[in-house]
Amino acid sequence: KGSGPRHFCFHPTGKFAFVINELANTITAFIHNPKTGALTSYQTISTLPKDFKGNSYTAEVVAHPSGKFIYGSNRRGDSIAAFTVNPESGTLAVAGFATAGIKEPRNFIVDPTGKWLLVANQNADTIIVFAIDQKTGVPKPTSISAKVGKPVCLRLLATGGAR
Numbered sequence: 001k002g003s004g005p006r007h008f009c010f011h012p013t014g015k016f017a018f019v020i021n022e023l024a025n026t027i028t029a030f031i032h033n034p035k036t037g038a039l040t041s042y043q044t045i046s047t048l049p050k051d052f053k054g055n056s057y058t059a060e061v062v063a064h065p066s067g068k069f070i071y072g073s074n075r076r077g078d079s080i081a082a083f084t085v086n087p088e089s090g091t092l093a094v095a096g097f098a099t100a101g102i103k104e105p106r107n108f109i110v111d112p113t114g115k116w117l118l119v120a121n122q123n124a125d126t127i128i129v130f131a132i133d134q135k136t137g138v139p140k141p142t143s144i145s146a147k148v149g150k151p152v153c154l155r156l157l158a159t160g161g162a163r
Contacts, residue, residue, distance in 0.1 A: 068087075070082075116132065
């Protein structure tokens, strides 16, 4: 029983934090007190489309580098949920869902420029790339993908210099 908190991220400003709840298919938003470290919850929002039927589990939560958007993955719901973030209150609002080519999105990342979202499709043996709409935050399909056996985790590594 319970919501099954799975992953956590801070908003780039440090004012807010977000937990994705695996069993409840929700994201809980918190105000962060930097002096005490205390987190106070103020919102819980579903990661699933309103018309979704069936079982799903969430997996990952990621903040966009601009702080304007938060993303959550729905594993059996085969989607990435995009939310806008109110800059004053931190309140989340559904912006849309990316679904094209997504199958069991175990993990995903947003690149440091905030232009691209890469999805590890565990049950499709692919990593697929979405272009992030900079106005809405909704990931849009591209034709870019890579065949990889059962990808479950993506990480970006620093290269140590300008290119």
